[in-house]
Amino acid sequence: IISVREEEEENGSGQRDDVLYVERSRQYRWRCAEVTFACSDEAVCQHWVNNIRELLATNTSRPKHLLVYINPYGGKRQGKRIYEQKVAPLFTLAGISTSVIVTEYANHARDHLRTAAELEKFDGVVCVGGDGMFSEIIHGLIWRTQIDCGVDPNCPEEALSPCSLRIGIIPAGSTDCICFATVGTNDPVTSALHIIVGDSQALDVSSVHHNNMFLRYSVSLLGYGFYGDVLTDSERKRWMGPARYDFSGLKMFLTHHCYEGTVSYLPAGGIIGTPRDATKCRSGCVICQHNGQLLSERTEKYEMDEWRTIRGKFLAINAASMSCACPRSPKGLSPAAHLADGTIDLILVRKCSRFNFLRHLLRHTSKDDQFDLTFIEVHRVRRFRFTPRHCQSDSDLELDLQENGKRQIFSQICKDHPACGCAPAYSSWNCDGEILTHTAIDVRVHCQLIKLFARGIEELPVFEDLTNPCAI
Ligand SMILES: CCCCCCCCCCCCC/C=C/[C@@H](O)[C@H](COP(=O)(O)O)NC(=O)CCCCCCCCCCCCCCC
Ligand SMILES: Nc1ncnc2c1ncn2[C@@H]1O[C@H](COP(=O)(O)OP(=O)(O)O)[C@@H](O)[C@H]1O
Ligand SMILES: [Ca+2]
Structure with a gap:
């Protein structure tokens, strides 16, 4: 009701x-x-x-006072209209009072949340925008919570304090994968109703560091290579709206760059579930409950797990904290990833032909398994590091020089003179739709750090029969 x-x-x-x-x-x-x-x-x-x-x-689970941030420039620039026409009237009907802030510049919402007075008088925060806007909100909220709890948000080894305020997402961006993967659809009215009834869904958050320096948090995709290049290219085409991703996607597919580097990871031992499972994360997911419980009890257990290292040439390195389902790919980058199990699915796409890469991409849109290809590897991990080849340690570099001295020198020349048309040595990381400033990173999952006004995707009845109320 x-x-x-x-x-x-x-x-x-x-x-x-x-x-x-x-x-x-x-x-x-x-x-x-x-x-x-x-x-x-x-x-x-x-x-x-x-x-x-x-x-x-x-x-008590229903919110009564909400703090709303609207990004008027996200997606098709309809955020303000969507909120005023579809969401605000429902909040009024439900007796929810709101403080609304229409952002005036990038990071306005993040900075406001960091310093806002009397944050405790609100029962939640509402984000009207895309994944980039959601990212701003969690950066503000997580930072604020750590300061309030006396935790150093910059230290990679610190256990972060969970945020008590829930976040609601009204989709008004370009990809909106966080909304899609936690609700099952990108629809402002549906999201508003999940907020009104006071749903709650915990979400894992990964922290990204470079040399012990904090860079960003991520909840959906951290992608190097293909998705990093698509994002970099598409930022220059913001005027195209959401179609910029298709344009840049096709362009980067044709460009077909691969990048050399070292990935090391700490496998998620002792938990249940693998990235190749047929079962998906759904409302009330028992795997998330089980693994979340396990992690909160035995933190020292996985300290014993051993790091593994892979060196190679990759078209893409994708770390998915959740399925990353979105309208472009309703099953997502990692269909069996969990919202709140304390793990990331690390997907390595090794150098392969354009034809093979296309086969892999196309399988994101069909029921075929995108991991069932010889050049794909997928691991469920709690932590991973990446170092691009050209900024490895001195001993690694010496080894490389011995192996391939000439190429090393030439690629340096190419980096200094990009006009030579030779492949670049570095890509960038796409972190929930934002470009990271560093390529060598250390990533760690914080299990169930934040909560959303959502309930996860609901299991559909065998026949979606709308005429039979018992079936739904
Ligand atoms: C050929 C068809 C291939 C379809 C493959 C689709 C896989 C899509 C998986 C998308 C995962 C998205 C993860 C979410 C990322 C977002 O955080 C982030 C920010 O979102 P925001 O703008 O709302 O703030 N979005 C993105 O980084 C956008 C990624 C979009 C990638 C689109 C790739 C399209 C690929 C087209 C290849 C075309 C090859 C055609 C050859 C004939
Ligand atoms: N008022 C504003 N003016 C310009 N940029 C903004 C404003 N508010 C937020 N942003 C930034 O806009 C970017 C994209 O926002 P988002 O809502 O994710 O849309 P999209 O899905 O189209 O990328 C984010 O990086 C966010 O920080
Ligand atoms: Ca997860």
């Missing part, structure tokens, strides 16, 4: 109650529906209304 309102019958014969409630619709969408109860005895009617209101008021 969203809310209830009473009305006098027009002919004065008793009273009517209109109950607004959530109705499930196709493809994980939710809608606001209305049912009217009438009674000739006004006292009985009033009793119904009071009871429902009391029940709603005592429900």
Whole structure:
């Protein structure tokens, strides 16, 4: 139930109650529906209304005051309109009060959250925008929480304090994969209803460091090579809107650059689940519950796991903290990844032909397994490091020089003179849609650090039969 309102019958014969409630619709969408109860005895009617209101008021998981940030420039620049027309009226109906901030510049929301007075008077934060805007919000919120709890947010070894404020995402960006992968659809009304009913979904957050210096947090995709290059190229084409990713995607597919480097990772031992599982992370996921519990009890256990190292030439290195499902790929980059199990799926795409890379890409859009190819490796990890070949340690470099002295010198020349048309030595990291300033990184997962107003994707009934209320 969203809310209830009473009305006098027009002919004065008793009273009517209109109950607004959530109705499930196709493809994980939710809608606001209305049912009217009438009674000739006004006292009985009033009793119904009071009871429902009391029940709603005592429900502590439902938010009453929300802090809303709108990015007016995300996606198709419709954030403000979407919020005002589709979301605000529902919040009003549900009796939720809001403080709304329309951002004026990049990082406005992040900086505001870091310093906002009386943050504790809110029950949650709402982000109207895309993955980049969501990233701003978590950077503000996580930083603020650590300072308030006396934890050093810059130290890579610190156990971070979980954030108590939940975050709601109203999708108004270009990819919106965090919304899609936690709700099942990118629909502002559905997201608003998940906020109103007070849903809660924990989410893992990865911290990214360079030489013990904090760079950023990530919740969806950390991608080097292909996805890094697509993002770098697409930023110059923001005027194209969300289509910029398809354009740059095709361009970088044709460019076909591969990058050399070393990946080392700490496998996620002792947990259940693998990246090749057929079971997916769904509402109330038992794997997330089990692994989350395990991690909170035995932190020293996985300290004993051994680091493994892989050197090679890669078209892409993708670290998916969640499935990264989005409208472009409804099953996502790592279909069996979990939202809150404390692990990342590390996907290595080794150098291969354009034809083979296309086969891999196309499988993101069909039911075929994108990992079932000889040049793909996937590992479930808790921590990983990456070093591009050209900034390895001196001893590594000496080894490389002995191996291939001439190439080393030539690639340096190429880096200084990019016009020579030779392949670049470095890509960049795409961190939830933002470019990282460093290529050598150390990544660590913080299990269930934040919470969303969502419940994970719901298991669909075998037949999505909307005429049968029992089936939904
Ligand atoms: C040929 C079809 C290939 C389809 C492959 C699709 C895989 C898509 C997986 C996308 C994972 C996205 C993970 C999320 C990233 C976002 O954080 C991030 C920021 O989002 P925001 O703008 O909302 O703030 N978004 C992105 O980095 C965008 C990545 C989009 C990649 C699109 C790639 C398209 C590839 C097209 C290849 C075309 C080859 C055609 C050859 C004939
Ligand atoms: N008022 C603003 N002006 C310009 N940029 C902004 C503003 N508010 C937020 N941003 C930035 O816009 C970028 C893209 O936002 P996002 O909502 O993710 O849209 P998209 O999905 O289209 O990339 C983010 O990096 C965010 O920091
Ligand atoms: Ca995870």
